[in-house]
Structure formats: structure tokens, C-alpha cells
């Protein structure tokens with residue numbers, strides 16, 4: 345079958361791999377839609393591991409239910425792409441995101457489990473979730489990143505009337521901003537180096553105001569609304585300078601949630617952290633309940649995730665989609681893949 349595999353630095357190619365078969369009870373699905381994630385871009389940037397078939401955000405139709413007796417051929421599903429052991433204290437406490445095995449065999453993030461950038465993929469049976477008929481394939485493919493944002497916002501424990509700064513207006517930043525507002529934030533600012541994305545976050549009603557992170561007077565401007573500092577700051581860029589901004593824009597004893605991923609060590613102004621007794625959280629993935637909650641929020645129309653989908657491309661359009669998403673000038677936020685195109 346056809347897939348898109350990582351072939352080198354910033355290079356993806358359409359390739360052929362064996363169609364997956366059920367193994368250890370796994371559910372095999374034909375991929376209807378898969379999302380391109382900012383995390384995929386990190387792998388693309390370095391070109392490693394070579395041969396990786398990405399795609400941890402997916403919607404598919406069951407072709408082999410494996411050990412899932414409650415599923416049948418033709419059911420529409422998504423799944424948590426992770427590989428928690430199910431036995432460790434983290435797993436037993438309902439926090440698979442802390443399990444040391446969670447990313448080892450993750451779908452679309454490991455060489456052993458090719459993901460949704462392919463005609464078909466295979467998912468661990470206990471992590472497959474049947475989805476309601478009133479949400480579209482594209483929405484289903486948006487469940488995973490939505491759960492990332494929900495988890496980050498749940499960690500921040502935003503109070504009614506809070507003032508929030510979100511750094512980075514990619515899909516993760518926009519979702520954090522959206523949930524911050526739903527949680528009662530009275531003012532959400534967003535900062536970006538890509539002006540089109542920054543302005544779009546305001547147009548999409550995720551944020552109240554956009555600030556250009558490249559502006560010489562950025563610090564002065566971004567703190568105008570809350571000179572004493574923001575209650576909560578989310579870094580959704582993984583950029584070193586942005587993390588410093590987060591630590592210096594938050595109020596004393598305020599909360600910084602680091603969602604963005606940096607493959608390299610970054611330098612921080614630790615003095616700001618110490619002197620202001622900041623609470624800095626890392627946020628990774630989601631719990632099973634948060635993942636399911638996102639499906640419910642879409643199904644009950646509490647959130648509209650389709651507004652973030654800019655384009656849908658076939659497998660031969662994936663390389664170009666990555667180039668668009670990393671150009672720094674395009675306003676696209678989320679591009680989905682439809683392997684049947």
C-alpha cells in the first residue's frame with residue numbers, strides 16, 4: 345500500500361509498505377483523514393528516524409476489528425496513538441502520559457507502528473474509540489490535538505476573569521487559547537512571529553489581541569493589558585526566546601505551562617522563576633478521559649474544530665503541506681491528509 349515516509353532532512357516521499365495485519369488483537373483501519381502535527385515537523389526538520397511513517401492524529405474505518413468484539417468492519421474510529429504499559433503506577437492512576445512506555449511504540453511516532461500517513465494503519469485494541477456519526481472525518485482527525493490543548497488548560501486551572509497569554513498560534517496555541525476562554529479567561533493575548541497566523545487567531549475568536557513577537561517594543565506592548573503580569577502563560581512554540589518571554593510576562597507566583605517541544609536544551613532566565621516563585625508545568629499528551637471528552641465536545645457542538653482545517657491533501661501533497669506549514673508566512677494552521685485522494 346501507499347504511504348508517505350520520512351526520507352531525509354525536510355524530505356518526505358511517497359513509498360510502498362506492507363499493508364498492516366492484526367497483531368496482538370490490534371484493530372486495522374483504512375485511514376480516512378490524518379493530521380499533520382507540529383511534532384511531525386520536528387522529525388521532518390532533522391530527517392530522523394529515516395523511514396518513519398507519521399500520522400498520530402487519525403480517523404479511519406475498521407477493516408479488521410482484531411480482538412475488539414464490540415467493533416465490526418465498517419465502524420468509524422479514532423484512537424489514542426500512545427503505547428502505555430497498563431501496569432505501572434502512572435497507568436493505574438489514569439495518567440498514561442507519565443508511563444515510560446507511552447511513546448515507545450506510539451502509532452505514527454515510532455518505526456514499529458506506522459501511522460496515518462498511509463492508506464491503512466493498525467492501532468492497539470484497548471485504545472481504539474468508536475466515534476459518533478454526527479462528527480465528520482476531519483473533526484475526528486482533530487481529536488488528538490484538541491486533547492493536547494485540553495490537557496494543558498486543565499493543568500493551568502484557569503480562574504474566571506484570568507488574563508492569559510498564549511505564545512505561538514499554531515493549532516496547539518489556538519486550541520489552548522480557545523479552551524482558556526471557555527474556562528473563563530476574560531482576556532487572551534496571543535503572540536506570533538508569523539503575522540498571518542497571529543491575526544487569524546483573533547479572527548477565529550480564539551484570542552482577543554495579537555502581538556508580533558518580533559516587534560522591538562513587544563514586551564512593552566504585550567504587558568500593557570496586565571502590567572503586573574499575566575495569570576497564566578502557555579508556551580506553544582517550543583522556541584527558546586519564547587520560553588524566556590513566558591517567564592518574564594507571567595505575574596509573581598503565576599503559572600507557566602510549557603506545551604511546545606524543543607529537541608535541544610534551552611536557556612531560561614531562572615532568576616525570574618526564583619524571584620517570583622513561578623509555577624512552571626510541562627504538559628504532555630492527555631489522559632484517556634480528556635481524549636474522550638474532546639469527542640463529546642465536538643459531538644455536542646460545544647467546540648467547532650473544522651474552522652482550523654485549512655486544506656486536505658493526498659499523499660503526494662504532504663511534502664508541499666510541510667513546506668507551507670513551516671514557511672513562516674502562510675496562514676494555514678492545520679492541513680489534513682486524505683490517503684484516498
Ligand SMILES: NC(=O)c1ccc[n+]([C@@H]2O[C@H](COP(=O)([O-])OP(=O)(O)OC[C@H]3O[C@@H](n4cnc5c(N)ncnc54)[C@H](O)[C@@H]3O)[C@@H](O)[C@H]2O)c1
Pocket residue numbers: 381382383384385386492511512513514515516517535536537538541557580581582583585586602603604605606627628629630669672677
Ligand atoms: N506537549 C505535547 O503533548 C504536545 C503535543 C503536540 C504538539 N506539541 C508541541 O507544541 C508545539 C506547537 O504545536 P503546533 O502543532 O501548534 O506547531 P506549529 O509549528 O504549527 O506552531 C508553532 C508556532 O509557534 C510560532 N513561534 C515560533 N517561535 C515563536 C516565538 N518566539 N514567539 C511566538 N511564536 C513563535 C511559529 O511561528 C508557529 O506558528 C510544537 O513544538 C509541538 O511539537 C506538544
Ligand SMILES: [Zn+2]
Pocket residue numbers: 381382383400401488489
Ligand atoms: Zn499531534
Ligand SMILES: [Zn+2]
Pocket residue numbers: 428429430431432433434435436443444445
Ligand atoms: Zn505504564
